[in-house]
Amino acid sequence: MQVTVNGQTHDIDADPQMPLLWALREVLNLTGTKYGCGIAQCGACTVHVDGMAVRSCQLRLGDLNGEVTTIEGLGQPQALHAVQAAWIDHQVAQCGYCQSGQVMSAAALLMLNASPTDQDIDRAMSGNLCRCATYPRIRAAVHDAARRLAGS
Incomplete structure (x- = not known):
């Protein structure tokens, strides 16, 4: 196929x-x-x-x-997606295992909602579990990525 x-x-x-x-x-x-x-x-x-x-x-x-x-x-190392760049800047990853799924969920959210609230982020990301509990950093990185995508 x-x-x-x-x-x-x-x-x-x-x-x-x-x-x-x-x-x-x-x-x-x-x-x-x-x-x-x-x-x-x-x-x-x-x-x-x-x-x-x-x-x-x-x-x-x-x-x-x-x-x-x-x-x-x-994204690529030389041209990161805004979510990937925000993840790095906010030092979201600890063990890193869940991060590719977290990044993909955050990127999908931002394609649908360019300016999400904390509640929007929490709802969209609720299906992604992080054993290291970096949820506050995840939320901050999503907000940052939204600003980057908006060009501000």
Whole structure:
């Protein structure tokens, strides 16, 4: 089956029941998307499908309908996405395991809501768990990224 990931089309010879997460990690070697819980409760596996945040551990290849963007496709070291730059500036990551999912959820939020309130951020990010509890830094980084995207 053909899958478009980060702007590139790939022919994947895999069972249509395979979760997108494993196709990304094991077939395409895109390991930025993490396995956390396997039941779509922690958010570590969050990617975008046509700009919407989805949990790749529960999305089967055969059900995929749209272009996938992973953390590797969001920004590049020489041209970080505003959310990635804000994450660094606010030193959000501690252990870092959940951060790719956090960043992808935050980027999806900002595509839908350019000026989120604290409540909007908390609601949008509630499906992403951080064992290090950097939630205040996450919220501050999302606000900062919104300002960056607005050009102010």
